[in-house]
Amino acid sequence: MNEAPPAAESQxxxxxxxxxxxxxxxxxxxxxxxxxxxxxxTGLIGSNGAGKTTLFRVILGLQAASAxxxxxxxxxxxxxxxxxxxxxxxxxxxxxxDPDVPLRARDLVGLGIDAHRLGVPRPSRSxxxxxxxxxxxxxxxxxxxxxxxxxxxxxxxRILIAHALIGRPRLLLLDEPxxxxxxxxxxxxxxxxxxxxxxxxxxxxxSAHEINPLLPVMDRIVYLAAGRAxxxxxxxxxxxxxxxxxxxxxxxxxxxxxxxxxxxGAGEDTDLxxxxxxxxxxxxxx
Amino acid sequence: MSHFLYPVFASGFxxxxxxxIALAVGALVAIVTGVVGVFTVMRGQSFAGEAxxxxxxxxxxxxxxxxxxxxxxxxxGNVIAAGAMEAIxxxxxxxxxxxxxxxxxxxxxLAALFLHLYTTGHSAxxxxxxxxxxxxxxxxxxxxxxxxxxxxxxxxxxLTIYRPLLLSxxxxxxxxxxxxxxxxVGVLYLLALALAAALAAITIGTILSTALIVxxxxxxxxxxxxxxxxxxxxxxxxxxxxxxGIVLAYDSYHWPPHGTIWPVSFFVVTxxxxxxxxxxxxxxxxxxxxxxxxxxxxxxxxxxxS
Numbered sequence: 001m002n003e004a005p006p007a008a009e010s011q012x013x014x015x016x017x018x019x020x021x022x023x024x025x026x027x028x029x030x031x032x033x034x035x036x037x038x039x040x041x042t043g044l045i046g047s048n049g050a051g052k053t054t055l056f057r058v059i060l061g062l063q064a065a066s067a068x069x070x071x072x073x074x075x076x077x078x079x080x081x082x083x084x085x086x087x088x089x090x091x092x093x094x095x096x097x098d099p100d101v102p103l104r105a106r107d108l109v110g111l112g113i114d115a116h117r118l119g120v121p122r123p124s125r126s127x128x129x130x131x132x133x134x135x136x137x138x139x140x141x142x143x144x145x146x147x148x149x150x151x152x153x154x155x156x157x158r159i160l161i162a163h164a165l166i167g168r169p170r171l172l173l174l175d176e177p178x179x180x181x182x183x184x185x186x187x188x189x190x191x192x193x194x195x196x197x198x199x200x201x202x203x204x205x206x207s208a209h210e211i212n213p214l215l216p217v218m219d220r221i222v223y224l225a226a227g228r229a230x231x232x233x234x235x236x237x238x239x240x241x242x243x244x245x246x247x248x249x250x251x252x253x254x255x256x257x258x259x260x261x262x263x264x265g266a267g268e269d270t271d272l273x274x275x276x277x278x279x280x281x282x283x284x285x286x
Numbered sequence: 287m288s289h290f291l292y293p294v295f296a297s298g299f300x301x302x303x304x305x306x307i308a309l310a311v312g313a314l315v316a317i318v319t320g321v322v323g324v325f326t327v328m329r330g331q332s333f334a335g336e337a338x339x340x341x342x343x344x345x346x347x348x349x350x351x352x353x354x355x356x357x358x359x360x361x362x363g364n365v366i367a368a369g370a371m372e373a374i375x376x377x378x379x380x381x382x383x384x385x386x387x388x389x390x391x392x393x394x395x396l397a398a399l400f401l402h403l404y405t406t407g408h409s410a411x412x413x414x415x416x417x418x419x420x421x422x423x424x425x426x427x428x429x430x431x432x433x434x435x436x437x438x439x440x441x442x443x444x445l446t447i448y449r450p451l452l453l454s455x456x457x458x459x460x461x462x463x464x465x466x467x468x469x470x471v472g473v474l475y476l477l478a479l480a481l482a483a484a485l486a487a488i489t490i491g492t493i494l495s496t497a498l499i500v501x502x503x504x505x506x507x508x509x510x511x512x513x514x515x516x517x518x519x520x521x522x523x524x525x526x527x528x529x530x531g532i533v534l535a536y537d538s539y540h541w542p543p544h545g546t547i548w549p550v551s552f553f554v555v556t557x558x559x560x561x562x563x564x565x566x567x568x569x570x571x572x573x574x575x576x577x578x579x580x581x582x583x584x585x586x587x588x589x590x591x592s
Contacts (some may be wrong), residue, residue: 095457101456102506115464116464
């Protein structure tokens with residue numbers, strides 16, 4: 001509907017402009033704006049209930065925005081709502097396969113090519129080669145013939161990433177892919193994603209409630225709290241003044257052994273109960 | 287040949303027209319229910335399958351009441367039931383059992399009424415037993431074209447939407463993110479399931495029909511890792527159980543009490559059940575072997591989502 005964005009921003013693969021979502025009177029997202037360029041690794045950080053999944057659904061076109069707009073694909077293919085599927089690969093959150101599902105890892109990756117087509121897939125050499133290449137890219141050849149439901153959480157994430165990548169999207173969305181993983185698997189998945197971003201020049205937007213596993217690889221951060229967002233480089237965003245403004249009260253940012261701890265400031269403890277959803281159980285925010 | 291194989295095939299088996307029809311219709315229905323059933327099990331819609339079976343009773347009783355063939359009743363009843371389930375919300379994971387249960391209850395109430403009305407005019411045991419437990423030997427040759435047509439429709443629907451259906455059965459979110467119309471796929475599948483249940487009902491009766499939909503598919507999912515192989519395996523198990531059941535039922539004429547055959551549906555359902563038990567053996571043996579060798583414990587179980 002709207003014209004292409006001005007030339008200065010025209011390299012962006014994803015442009016989120018003042019997106020608001022109100023569901024039955026509650027404001028889930030409040031004027032969220034940010035951009036992502038090809039080859040960028042962006043972390044969408046926020047605690048449970050901050051609106052991360054809703055934002056993903058808006059980007060995917062599964063949830064209409066009450067205001068604002070989302071453009072996917074950059075100047076060559078600006079697409080506002082419908083028909084952006086080929087441009088986006090998606091890994092859903094908190095999802096593990098049933099052990100009974102009759103799908104080998106390679107079958108699921110293959111479905112990434114043509115699940116939207118009708119009819120039964122015809123085996124072909126090129127299809128098999130493409131699947132093989134993608135299994136190699138996510139280092140999953142070892143368990144390619146195992147049922148997806150029998151794989152570990154980390155292995156399933158690799159297969160889901162391969163499934164999302166095989167359609168050659170320009171933007172990869174991952175909703176809390178590290179949530180069910182132990183620390184080692186989480187690091188492996190992050191390293192894999194960083195390599196894919198580098199090698200394939202695609203953009204990755206990954207949501208997480210824990211900032212630290214992503215710190216070494218993130219180019220940009222979108223920090224979401226109670227539906228509002230700030231974005232920029234990690235240095236620009238993870239600062240006491242910026243985050244205090246976002247949360248609406250004082251927040252400290254502590255650097256401990258190379259890790260970042262975001263905590264509610266002293267004297268704010270009494271507020272915590274009133275901020276469920278903004279603060280995790282402990283006072284450490286991330 | 288029949289003389290040579292007498293211990294297996296009682297005399298007259300290969301000459302009887304009823305047997306020919308039973309073998310052909312039974313195989314077709316088993317293939318259709320096997321293929322559809324794999325998705326029923328994957329989608330966790332076994333209860334809907336069961337409900338279609340039971341609701342066939344209503345349609346079948348209604349058909350007797352107005353004097354048409356029971357298959358028409360099964361088909362019409364199940365398609366109406368599918369529409370009602372969809373309208374109430376069978377596709378929401380949380381509303382699924384609720385929608386099915388509500389429609390099932392209402393439908394079975396009608397079945398009670400229809401059977402009561404029919405009984406007042408006729409001796410009803412025959413109708414009731416035929417509807418509930420079916421008999422593949424009692425299928426008249428005039429019904430065959432309709433059975434073939436319905437079977438073809440179900441297979442055409444399922445194989446046409448195979449890939450979208452497979453992905454949305456595995457994960458609806460992934461499917462809709464790819465632009466697959468998950469709701470439409472679900473409606474088409476529910477229709478295929480409703481028709482498959484009607485076919486199963488005419489063959490082995492309404493209350494046993496879900497055994498033919500769920501049983502072979504559940505066994506197939508335990509033995510194969512590939513989706514297409516699972517469809518073929520389920521169809522194969524169904525055909526095997528159906529044919530062996532027909533042979534045993536035919537033979538049972540010579541079993542006590544002499545002079546009548548045991549219900550063929552009993553044999554089919556029992557064979558399906560035995561197959562399911564046997565299909566768990568390879569996995570159980572693998573697990574036992576894994577328990578003995580400590581290194582095999584590296585095959586990790588996925589953690590449950592929190």
